[in-house]
Amino acid sequence: MTSSQGSSASARPTAAGHPPADRNDLPDRVWTLPNALSVLRLLGVPVFLWLLLGPEADAWAVAVLALAGLTDWADGKLARAMGQSSRLGALLDPAADRLYIVATLVAFALRDVVPLWLVLVLLGREAVLGVALLVLRRHGWPPLQVHYLGKAATFILLYAFPLLLLAEGDGPVVAVAQPLAWALTIWGAALYVLAGAFYVVQTVRLVRPDGPRPDAAGAAP
Template sequence: MRSAGPVGTAEHPGVAVLTLPNALSALRVLLVPVFAALILTGHDLWALAVLAASGASDWLDGRLARRWQQVTRLGQVLDPAADRLFILAALLGMALRDLVPWWLVAVVVGRDLLLLALGPPLARMGHGPLPVSDLGKAATFALLYAFPLILLSSVGGPVGAVARPLGWAFALWGACLYWWAGLRYAAQVRALLRARDAQRAASPGAAS
């Protein structure tokens, strides 16, 4: 498939936006309010189906982008944004239904607020968002597995009895990894700021 404009490799993302991988990522973002509405109205099986479809498209768009060399800046922003929006929608929906405590919402949202606060310093340096680390991907994977299992625990019976401890295991591990990845991200930003300051101090004309 050809894209409308130049495309880039994974190492050097291009500027094209009209690609199938980006369309799949955009579709995932559009599915978030559908997913949220299904959770809030108690249509858990349909919510699980939407989440499964989102997970399949997440795998597919990444695979196609790498295979067709259509990794773009837009895709690198849309993909993690869709994951975070699904996590937020699932957390808020389940908290409103008393399926998860509000402290879990605060833990996960607090980490995202930390990353949001690191955006302006990066922008002032002319630096785009840092790439998602493997640790961050593992954290997102754990959280996105946790919520379907916690939803399944609400059905009761043998399925619920098995799903509940598994769901909470993924949720707690995911929350810990989520913060670990966030703190590593903050350390990267701090290192970039220090390197910039050192470069300025060493440049000709710097104050002695």
């Protein structure tokens, strides 16, 4: 899932004819079609998790994941085309992607699709970023802008997960899906952790005693 209202918003001119510098320059719109698609994607997370853990309907789970990817692409396109980029949309997009990753990891761990150490590494990354967010808020900073490396890692992982499910099945497709799935999983996981390290470095730079002040520097880079 790479197309988002947050990433697309920087290309949309404001009323003054200049692109907004970051997410915090976006309008405070709520009732927009792109935001509705983002909410729809969020509502799909528990359905996706239930399909994986309840009936283990992997084909339907992959379909939900594909639909989520489609709405992620569509809301970014619509936000640009309709001039409906918003601060809420820029927050909902990465939140939805992150929830799908966490939900998938939990389900895969319970079903022994991936080793526990990989799940702990990726969930540990999310826990560290959660602490970083609390630290930022305590110092008056908004959430960090989504980094392109984090978007790339999310994109790779969300394509690796369906292939991992295919690799658990039977038939000739397994011989192709298995090496491809694990190559994408390892690649995506490495980039995901690296992106998390970049966010931590940014957080430390912002909150250190000699760092910039929120009231003077504006939004976090």
